[in-house]
Amino acid sequence: MNKNTIPVGPFHPLLEEAEYFNLVVDGETVVDIDIDIGWMHRGHEFISEQKTFTQSIYLVERICGICSTSHPLACVHAIEDVDNTEIPLRARYIRTLIGELERIHSHLLWLGLAGHFIGYDTLWMWSWKYREPVLQMFELISGNRNHYNMLRVGGVSRDVDPEKIPGLTDVLDMLDKKLIMIAKAANDDPVLRSRLKGVGVLTHKDALDYCAVGPTSRASGVPADVRKSEDIDAYSLVDFDVIVLENGDVYDKLIVRVLEMLESTKICRQCLEKLKKVKGPILNNVKNISAGEGIGRYEAPRGEVFHYVRTDGTNRPIRHKVRAPSYVNIPTYAASCVGLPIADVLITTASVDPCYCCTERSLKVVNKNKQPYQIDLLKLSREKTERIRRETYGG
Amino acid sequence: MGWYNKRLAKSIWVFHLSASPCNNCDIEILDLLTPKYDLERFGIKLVGSVRHADVILLSGIINQKVAPKVTHLYSQAPKPVFVVGVGTCPAGGCCFNDSYNKVPCREDVIPIDMYIPGCPPKPEAMIEGVVKLVEVLNG
Numbered sequence: 235m236n237k238n239t240i241p242v243g244p245f246h247p248l249l250e251e252a253e254y255f256n257l258v259v260d261g262e263t264v265v266d267i268d269i270d271i272g273w274m275h276r277g278h279e280f281i282s283e284q285k286t287f288t289q290s291i292y293l294v295e296r297i298c299g300i301c302s303t304s305h306p307l308a309c310v311h312a313i314e315d316v317d318n319t320e321i322p323l324r325a326r327y328i329r330t331l332i333g334e335l336e337r338i339h340s341h342l343l344w345l346g347l348a349g350h351f352i353g354y355d356t357l358w359m360w361s362w363k364y365r366e367p368v369l370q371m372f373e374l375i376s377g378n379r380n381h382y383n384m385l386r387v388g389g390v391s392r393d394v395d396p397e398k399i400p401g402l403t404d405v406l407d408m409l410d411k412k413l414i415m416i417a418k419a420a421n422d423d424p425v426l427r428s429r430l431k432g433v434g435v436l437t438h439k440d441a442l443d444y445c446a447v448g449p450t451s452r453a454s455g456v457p458a459d460v461r462k463s464e465d466i467d468a469y470s471l472v473d474f475d476v477i478v479l480e481n482g483d484v485y486d487k488l489i490v491r492v493l494e495m496l497e498s499t500k501i502c503r504q505c506l507e508k509l510k511k512v513k514g515p516i517l518n519n520v521k522n523i524s525a526g527e528g529i530g531r532y533e534a535p536r537g538e539v540f541h542y543v544r545t546d547g548t549n550r551p552i553r554h555k556v557r558a559p560s561y562v563n564i565p566t567y568a569a570s571c572v573g574l575p576i577a578d579v580l581i582t583t584a585s586v587d588p589c590y591c592c593t594e595r596s597l598k599v600v601n602k603n604k605q606p607y608q609i610d611l612l613k614l615s616r617e618k619t620e621r622i623r624r625e626t627y628g629g
Numbered sequence: 630m631g632w633y634n635k636r637l638a639k640s641i642w643v644f645h646l647s648a649s650p651c652n653n654c655d656i657e658i659l660d661l662l663t664p665k666y667d668l669e670r671f672g673i674k675l676v677g678s679v680r681h682a683d684v685i686l687l688s689g690i691i692n693q694k695v696a697p698k699v700t701h702l703y704s705q706a707p708k709p710v711f712v713v714g715v716g717t718c719p720a721g722g723c724c725f726n727d728s729y730n731k732v733p734c735r736e737d738v739i740p741i742d743m744y745i746p747g748c749p750p751k752p753e754a755m756i757e758g759v760v761k762l763v764e765v766l767n768g
Binding site for chain 1: 654727
């Protein structure tokens with residue numbers, strides 16, 4: 235057996251983020267896959283521990299540009315969990331609305347990229363075309379296309395203007411039609427079916443063993459969904475189904491996401507209906523957060539995102555831990571990619587919708603004695619000059 | 630190099646270099662290629678290799694691990710190549726100035742010719758930035 239290693243990355247034409255794969259191949263078949271992360275590490279947890287709670291929310295929004303509601307939402311859940319802060323009902327509906335709109339735009343984005351990866355650029359252009367109205371909805375609600383900054387501890391920062399609701403509902407109706415059209419096109423296309431069916435299968439057992447979350451697990455028949463299992467925001471007050479399929483291949487992951495988008499438009503429509511009726515404050519003004527610890531969970535488009543916050547009664551967290559869904563989903567490559575031809579590996583890795591910006595929350599120091607950083611060298615150099623000066627001139 | 634720059638401005642090929650961003654600027658860059666904005670009608674094209682690039686779109690604070698690769702990629706690009714920093718991160722570090730993992734000076738890693746601020750900048754702002762670059766190239 236003649237094994238070769240194919241390095242992919244860190245700047246590969248197809249990858250939008252910098253990441254590095256090592257594919258060990260035997261002929262055309264992949265026998266092992268290794269991934270090197272850390273290209274995106276910015277030290278969020280460390281920075282967050284120096285910021286106030288409100289600044290932390292702004293910061294965790296910038297963990298990932300696609301999940302820019304999920305991370306802050308889990309973060310505010312964690313901070314609210316310390317004191318069991320009450321959230322006004324209207325704020326809960328607005329949170330749910332924003333979260334579900336984000337799911338639609340994230341899944342459409344994934345659908346487009348998946349099409350792009352298998353050389354089906356029509357799907358890319360289509361889904362990104364219909365993603366634009368969602369971003370415009372965000373702009374209408376929050377004032378920005380991405381990074382909405384809608385969340386505060388104890389509520390939301392901006393209200394949804396009742397005058398805008400009919401326009402938003404029209405966009406949702408349009409989206410429903412187009413999503414069904416895309417789903418039908420994907421279903422009818424023989425090339426797409428043969429390219430995706432039976433490729434990169436993650437079995438039910440593997441999904442459980444690797445603790446996969448989100449659409450990755452739901453396509454393998456594991457009904458894991460925090461929106462159903464936890465009482466978060468207004469999800470217990472709206473009617474929706476958790477989509478679960480059985481096969482676990484890439485095609486099922488695609489269909490799970492398309493059906494989830496339809497569920498999301500359903501939730502959004504219910505929230506908008508409720509926002510017409512439910513009046514009241516949108517922000518419960520939190521003056522002080524006592525010492526303690528709290529956890530926050532939310533079902534991000536990629537799966538469960540988990541935040542842990544420990545406080546000491548001051549206005550900043552003394553420990554902030556983030557676990558992103560991709561961090562759990564990326565190891566499933568070892569189960570789904572091995573045994574595939576090289577051409578199928580990329581779509582299989584893309585099928586879990588990996589987000590490396592979310593994942594890279596920790597840094598591995600390989601050699602502690604080595605001083606690789608310029609800033610440290612500079613400091614050492616200046617310290618040495620200072621020391622010599624002191625020794626030479628005294629004092 | 631005036632004559633060369635004028636020819637460059639006719640059809641700019643851009644390479645997208647993500648040096649530890651939050652993904653958002655990258656997605657907005659890809660958004661420019663999709664039907665709503667469709668920059669390809671102006672001859673602006675996203676290329677896969679830095680060796681084909683006239684302009685490098687850089688996003689993100691550059692972290693310690695990715696910095697050598699960024700310098701390497703810049704050295705591989707055919708000169709003249711113009712580096713446009715997309716977003717607040719290359720311009721001012723956004724909220725990551727306290728990070729232990731960012732490079733002390735981004736301009737030491739890669740010389741940045743132009744900044745498009747915004748977190749993330751709207752696609753219209755990016756188009757305006759590219760138009761300004763074309764104006765400069767045309768002299």
